[in-house]
Amino acid sequence: MHKRARAKAHAGIRKRAIRRELLGNWLGPLLVAVALAAAHMLGIFAQTDGRFFDEVTVNQSGIAPNVVVIERDAEFEALGDARFTALNASLSTLGAERIGYLGADNLLPASSEIPVVIGVPAKPLPANQRWELRGDTSVFGSARIAARSLAPSQYGINRTQTAALPGRDTPIPVFDAALADRYPADGEFLVPTPRRQSIPVLKASQLTSGQIQAGELNGLVAMVVDPQALRGTLATPLNPSSSATSEAVFRAHVVNALRGGQFGYEAHVWQVWVLLLAFAALLAVLYRETDPKRLAVLIPVSFSLMILAACWAVLVFTGKLLPVSALLLAPWIITFQRVVERETSQDRRLERTASRAVQTSFDRSALREGARLPKFLGSAAEYAGVERSLLVQLTPSGELEAVAANNATLDDIRIDRKRLNRILKDVRESLGVRNAAEIVPGWSGDARIGWVGAGDQQLFWLHTRPVTATPGKSAHLVRAIATSFRELFRWRADLNARGSREHRNQPIDDRVASAIALVANESEQVRRGFDTIDTAVIIFHLIGSPLHANEAMHSLYEEAGLNLFDTSLSEALLALTELGPNRVQALIEDLMLNGSEMRLPMRNLGETDRQSERMLRIAAPARNAHGANRVLVLEAIDMRDANRAADLRKAVAKFIDLQLRNDFEAILLGSQLACDKRLGSDQVREVASRISDTARRATGRLDEVASLVRSETSDLTEACYPVDATAIIRDAIARAAGLAEELGVTIDADHPGVSGFTLAEPVALTEMLVAMLRVVIADTPHGGSVKLKLEELQGRTHIRISGGFGIGFDRLLWLIANYEDGAVGEYRMIGEGMAKVTSWSASVSYWGSQSNGFGFNVDLRGVG
Amino acid sequence: MSAHILVIDDDPILAGLLQLTLELEGYDVTVANDGAAGLEQTKSTKFDIILLDLVMPKVDGIKFLRLLAKGGFSRPPVMIVSSAIEEKLTDQHRALGVVDIARKPIEPAELVQRTKRAIANGPTSPAAATLAEQS
Structure with a gap:
């Protein structure tokens, strides 16, 4: 399925x-x-x-002329009836291949030595697409009769010609084709008219008078035209803007093209x-x-x-x-x-992406419930010290409605309606805030009005200026609230109100910009929030590449010598834990497949990490385990507080155990004695008194540590409790031993083999003692020794550290007293420790003189 | 002649009750409230057994044992009575002259019984004493 x-x-x-x-x-x-x-x-x-x-053909080069135009000049026309016979004979002598007469004449001879073509007008047959020649053509004997017609011009320019017209029975050849004796397959063809094409024109009288030598017209066809045909009447590519080309010249180009094979076709x-x-x-x-x-x-x-x-x-x-x-x-x-x-598809995709991003933002933020936004504004204003606040909406019908109110009502608005509308319009157009005393005259203090709406939502915020101890800060906060609210509302209106006509026509860019602004804004806020978390957290993408880390994780990576941007999850785990590559791989595989959570002890990162006991938590939330957006989260949890609390409780338990054992021993002995008949009544009374003293003492000890046992872990961070002072001394010596060895100094320690209980916060006490040891060691000449003595007196524990060449007391005083300002390292730690010990009912004193050594006395309270 | 016992404990109530308990059993009991006072007592008086607490101010129980071992004066058997120790007698303890360890709280009758036995058994062997000196 x-x-x-x-x-x-x-x-x-x-x-x-x-x-x-x-x-x-x-x-x-x-x-x-x-x-x-x-x-x-x-x-x-x-x-x-x-x-x-x-453009192409006019600028082409011409070819050798194939045709000669012969004008029937006046001299020729005066020669009499036999002039055409004479002309035919001359042309024959001159070598012309064919003679074409453009226009019929009754004097044309019925026969000739060379072929003759006569162009006569043609007329269309009525209600038909066909043509017929005008007049009686039988009188011209053997001459070929052709139609003297031109193809229609194209937008006024003659550049085409037809080879034949459809006749009644057979096609009627057009004069030019007949003269050239070439009939292109496609009826209509294009006529190139190169400007450089030579078209010779002779007068008929020159030929008949023998001015032209024999053979001069060899291979040419002669087109005999009357002077009328040489007058410019056609617009051709040669002169497209005026009718300057003659019919004879155009036809000569046609004949020339046909004979030279230069004619063209449309595709x-x-x-x-x-x-x-x-x-x-x-x-x-x-x-x-x-x-x-x-x-x-x-x-x-x-x-x-x-x-x-x-x-x-x-x-x-x-x-x-x-x-x-x-x-x-x-x-x-x-x-x-x-x-x-x-662009359209990108817009659609952008809109989908933006919608998804916005939906995610809405789902996780206050924006999800847009209707509640005004309420948020009201509460935020209240926190900022705004006494009166009234958020009003101007409805499309022009009515005012109260959306959220704090210590104010609509009745507070007492101003002429027209004047109010004008003010509201100004406020909206200027996007600013202005004085609203005339709108709400009853409000004490400085009343303001500002526009916080978006799109169709006409929202105005009437409020008083905040009255707080820091009015400047509060006013700034109120402005920030108003701006933030307006932006949120605008983004929401841009992105969520698709139904309205205004938003349907809104460019996608605006909507995407709003989405990006919203998501970026929210992302920045989340990032800042994320950075305030003490726990170091880094989020990895499914493929193991880092997505985001907070400040604490930045520091941790730096400490571990890792680069945040190019360290994969597996590399991070190898560096931060003691696990080997195989185990890391198995661990990540399991997390990715099953979406579980694991905790691993973190590797000690060196000297600076000494006090940091961290645990790594790696988790792939199960609810995301099968999604494409699954992430892996690595978190370094600082266990110091938890461990410190555990140490404290363990120490308290040990204290209770040892002290109560002692007290129970006394009670057991006392009870036994009280029942012993050998004792007199005075002695029994004395024993009973001791039993009750012991019980009271036990109760007192329990009371002393009760607060520690019952407190929350978070309250125990700096609490003092009964500790083993000898163990602390041993730890402090061990931590200072490196420096002592380096400087050739020995530490002479004198402390009890078994120690009682001393009230202190062990971490702070150890840090302070280590710092004291280090400053004394550093001042001690090579081969010298530093003395450390732990002495447990009645109710007090005394630690004395001394040695060194010596520091003047004033200098020592300055170094310790000014630890917050200038002192560094050990003196700062000593100063911090001294500030803490007072809360443990303890005290620190110090002494020193030039060349006589110096030292510290730590006096702590002993509790058993 | 009854045995002489030195009780060293910084808790005056407990020390007093121990003293009374042991005195009722017929022992002669001296009390010292810390290791330093106990050492002083051993210099001047010969004891048959010392009941020693460990956690004490000034000189604690362990330090007392070491000083006693090095002191050269009389070395009675020592029975540790403390809440800060397990009831497991090791060679190291024996080397320091410890013959028994009683972890508080202990039934008074048992304490008396073990004290009696310790007195009867006497001090540690010379070999153990030598070991203590070496340590």
Whole structure:
């Protein structure tokens, strides 16, 4: 069942991924390609494509002319009826291949030595797409009759021509094609008109008068035109802005192009579609592998240049005009589409992430209950010393409502409504705080009003200035509270109130900014709180990399010589515990799998760690054990206090044990004696009195330590209790022995073999004695000795440390008395110890004189 | 002639009660309130046994035993009566002249019984005394 659900979930994820892949990466670019192809088909890009064709072809170099234009000049027209026969004969002599007459004339001869083409006007057949030639063409004998027609101009510019018109039965050749005797497969073709193309124009009279030498027109076709046809009437690529090109010259270009194979075609429909779709697919693949936003300029620019170059090359070398405009637009539109798509998806992702972050923050903070925020404001203000506080809300209907009040009501507001509205508007717009005496005249003290709302929430806070012993600090606190409240409220409004129209239209950036601000703010607060914890804590990611550590853990890592940022959990455990690599690995594995908790003794980190008895607690909270966000927490718990309390209780127990044993012995003996008949009544009374003395003494001893037994561990940190003074002396000697050995000094100790009980706090006493020993040792010449004597007198324990070359008493006094200011090391510890001993009913005295040594007397209370 | 016992204990109540208990059994008892006073007594008087407490001011029980061993004067058997010790007699104890250890609290009758036995057994062997001197 579980497997099936998981498979279903995986299938769902796969389906979503495929859909995202198809929609995001492929569909968009392909739709753009389809739209561009359709626009191309509709002729939207005809003008720009034509301009491209013009720019390329007009600047091309020309070819050797294939055609010569012959003007029927006035001199020729005056030659009489046989002039056309003479012209035909001359052209034949000159080597012309074909003669084309642009326009019919009844005098044209019925036959000629070279082929003749006559261009006559054509007219469309009614209600038909077909054409027929005007007039009777049979009179022209063997001459080929062609239509004198031009293809329609493109946006006023003539750059195309057709090879033939659909006739009634058969196609009617167009004059230019017939003269060139070339019929391109596609009916309509593009006519390049290079500016440098030479089109020779001769007068017919020159030919008939024999001015041109024979063979001069070899291989050329002659286009005989009337002067009318040489007048500029067409706008062509040569002069696109004016009708300056003559029909004869344009047709000469057509004939020249056809005969020279220079004519071009527009790309076929299917070619346009294939080209655009392939190009879109190429861009889709490219953007799938790269970031469209980062390459938003580079790719379109470079592709545009490549397209221009490719289209130019194709046009020049194959005569094919590609859909250059659509191709040029494609990279820009597809890039835009991909960037928008990416931004939209990023916005969605950001919003989801922000929502999750905010939800987490809400769940863990006071923000979860937005409605309670005003109450928090009220209590915070009260702590800051604000006597009167009134949080009011201006409802959409313009009514005022009290949201939270402290020692104030809405009735306190006594101001004209219009004036109030104006003040509220000013306050909101300025986001500031202003005097509110005229709003709440009944309030004593300095009344203020400030805006603390957000979005639709029109919240205003009326309050008095705090009255405390430190008004400056309190006022600052109140300002901080108001600012903090306003920010919290704004973030909450930004992020949580999705329903309102205003927030639906709010840019995602604002919402994300609010989320980041909220999370960052909360994270900072949590971090600061975290740093105040004495216990050293570090949180590791599931993979063992460190996530966050508090100040205490920073110090601990420093102490252990570890780098906080690149030490893994296993490395940290190896450094901080005595465990070997295998055990550490097994431990981490178990924690990760089962989410349990373990405690390990921490390695001693050296001299500075002497007094620190720490335990490492490593835990992977079980409730997070199976989540992706699981963490491992390493905590170094300082056991000093707990151990100290345990030591104290052990010492107290020992004290009670030994003292009561003594007292019970006395009671046993006394009881036995009291029953002994050999004793007289006076002696029995004496014994009974001793029994009761013993009982009282035992009770007194129990009372003496009762507070220690019953106190909380936290209260025992610096408590004094009955300790074994000899053991403390031995410890102090052991700790000072290193320095003594280093300086060649011996410590002569004199202490009882068995010690009674002395009232002290052992850690502080030991620290002080070690410091005393060290300063005396340091002052003692090599080979000298330091004396330490522990003497247990009735009710007192006396410790005397002496030796050294000697320090003047004034100097010694200054060093110890000023320990808080300047003294360092041992003298500071002695001073601190002296400050503590008074609470144990003990005292410390010292003496010293130059070259006569110096010393310390510690007088402690003995308790048995 | 009755045996002479020295009781060394810094607790005057307990010392007094011990003295009375032992005197009722017919012993001659002297009390010293610390090790130093006890040592002084041993210099001037010959005792058949010393009942010694360990935890005492000035000179504690252990120090007393060492000084007694080094003192050269009479060395009666010592019975430690203390709450600060286990009832396990070791060679080290024997070397210091200890013949018995009674951990407080002890039944008065048993204490008397063990005192009687210790007096009967007499002081430690010379070998043990030599060991004490070496230590």
